[in-house]
Amino acid sequence: MARCRWCRRVLPKRAGRGRPKLFCAQKCRQWDWVTRQRAAELDLSENELVIARDQLDALHDELYVLSCAVDDAKRDLAAPGRRSAKELRELVDWLIEAAEALQARNLL
Ligand SMILES: [Zn+2]
Incomplete structure (x- = not known):
């Protein structure tokens, strides 16, 4: 079951082809991006968070x-x-x- 990378909500099954969705909404994509930027600034690994x-x-x-x-x-x-x-x-x-x-x- 695919989940949104940011909020962990279950993503709806995608009909047809194309890249699988990673986020349920644009705001989740943005928060994920912001978080990754901050993590890079703080030199945090993928598994560490503030x-x-x-x-x-x-x-x-x-x-x-x-x-x-x-x-x-x-x-x-x-x-x-x-x-x-x-x-x-x-x-x-x-x-x-x-x-x-x-x-x-x-x-x-
Ligand atoms: Zn989401």
Whole structure:
């Protein structure tokens, strides 16, 4: 499955010939270019990157919330007894809410 080189979104399958797409949008192509320029200036390798601490902290926070939501869901589902549709709905809503914060990151 081909993904955008910048935002990692899955690229649509391309009908016909031509060079395969590397980016989902022009803005992703631009960000990738800018990043490569900065990496070259800082003499970073392909696998090194610079990220602002607050952005990394925010990502860790969102991953932590998602991890908690997954733990809650597993614990709820492992407990004996039947769940009502409302309880299951709340559980799924909580998982979606936690995941959406990460999903929104792709919409920059
Ligand atoms: Zn993209």
